[in-house]
Amino acid sequence: MSEEKFDAIIVGGGVAGSTAAYVLAKEGLNVLIIERGNYSGSKNVTGGRLYTHSLEKIIPGFAEEAPVERKVAKERISMMTNDSAMTVEYASSCLGKQGHDSYVVLRGKFDRWLFGKAEEAGAMAASGIRVDELIVKDGRISGIRCGDDEMEADVVILADGVNSLLAENTGLKKRIIPSQVSIGVKETYALSSQVIEERFGLTGNEGLSWLFAGAPTDGIAGGGFLYTNMDSISIGIVVGLGHIGENNKTVTEMINAFESHPLVAPLIRDGKLVEYSGHVVPEAGLSMIPQLSGNGYLICGDAAGLCINVGYMVRGMDLAITSGALAAKTVIDAKNTGDYSETKLKYYDQLLADSYVMKDLKTYKGIPDFMENPRIFNDYPKMITDIMGEMFVVDGNPSKPMHKIVKNNLKSVGFMNLIKDALKGAVSL
Known part of the structure; x- marks a missing residue:
């Protein structure tokens, strides 16, 4: 001693x-x-x-x-199928204000x-x-x-x-059980600052946070992420450990498919792989403390x-x-x-x-259970991208009114499912 x-x-x-x-x-x-x-x-x-x-x-x-790397000035979220994606972006000066800001590290x-x-x-x-x-x-x-x-x-x-x-x-x-954690796999690709800024519409030390749902994990609980560093890009997927094997793909096959997606592949084009690593991430929130x-x-x-x-x-x-x-x-x-x-x-x-720590965990205590809904990672990405496809594809056939486009695609999920999921999501958030 x-x-x-x-x-x-x-x-x-x-x-x-x-x-x-x-x-x-x-x-x-x-x-x-x-x-x-x-x-x-x-x-x-x-x-x-x-x-x-x-x-x-x-x-x-x-x-x-x-x-620190870049200060996040843009937030993007994409819902993806194997060949399509619908992306929303939020950019605002308030993301960079003192006390509101965040950095990629x-x-x-x-x-x-x-x-x-x-x-x-x-x-x-x-x-x-x-x-x-x-x-x-x-x-x-x-x-x-x-x-x-x-x-x-x-x-x-x-x-x-x-x-x-x-x-x-x-x-x-x-002892931790599989349903309480996810496996995070990250790759880092070296790219010049100039290429990153041009590719993602950034200037100076501005950065981007981008999250992806649906195709990155082939329809099971989890998602993809991308962060811009000063002279590299961090990209990867997070997959619920308890769901691995449900889609007959290994984690390696999932990240390879994600990086080959038509939306993602151009983002890392010509990048040099400099890091590959994995990590266990706590996911069950308040229930696992x-x-x-x-x-x-x-x-x-x-x-x-x-x-x-x-x-x-x-x-x-x-x-x-x-x-x-x-x-x-x-x-x-x-x-x-x-x-x-x-x-x-x-x-x-x-x-x-x-503190905000426990208050926020209590606010979102229902999220882990809500995220177990397979429709979030299968049906909804497809529904959203199908609606976008009918809105923007012009092929010479008579156009459908918007309400019919939306109604027909909502049927693919089911109106009762939509109502139940919307109510549960609202309560969880």
Whole structure:
């Protein structure tokens, strides 16, 4: 057992863990943060999108020094069949306003920077080390064990990702089941800044977020995504783990078909593949969140299941950063009072409940169940693209009135199905 006892040991050097370490170190606490990868971000493959409101409160003006890519100025959503697509775009100056803005980031770069900020603030940081188990004494988590080394702490913060084996093996959370997570597969294609700006109608550091539904996952729950970096494009798919095999396609076959689609192929044309990676993503929302605090421990970020996917927007990093900051605030409060009891650490749950994190998760608690509806990924993309086809294709035959075009295509889904799905979707949102 190490003779040194830490105020807090943080397991996981992603944005949640690094934020917690930064806040604690800035307050002068004795903090150790441990990352299993060779460097923070080495295992992370998010698309990815960072809403700045979360980190701006902790490091004002962080984007001026952080390795962010492009500021999102355009949002696109496409409903796709195998040979057609209907796309809507939203572009507005309000997307770039302070507190409303978001950046595309490459997690390999960004996580490493934030981990370094925690170290600069005074946290003891270690990479390339695996934590084998949590130490339990007298019914409380009292430290960690790495091989033959043991380290003690008043509080252990688990920020080690969605598949937190430490929490599972110690009985702090239940084992994840396939229906609660998705598999995200991302590829990064290098393209010049000039090509990206011309191809997507961007200027300067403007960026684009683009989500796709339907054909990317061949009709099963999930979707595609594309983000513009400064000199590359991140593109990939997210597929519900519990649905893999339902369409007789492997994940590799799905992403290859997605990238070959007539809408998508020109977007990555002449790009050089520089990265291919996969990651497990929490998808079940409020229903998969474990007990977040207890005797000697707190859980934050993906390890706590803090992720929101409402179809037109995917959020995880802002929730992770805020949860890390609130975990740190809880430890600081416990340190000031000298009380590390389970009752005292329950303050973390209250802080989360009072924040947008839990409020947003509660608002969208019905979305995971709504997304299980196969019509969203099969019938509706086809219905929408068929309507568009009849509107815009001119072949010399008499044109149909718009109301007939819409009515005939609505029949393909069924009016009762439309009513039920509309009502359920409205309640979920």
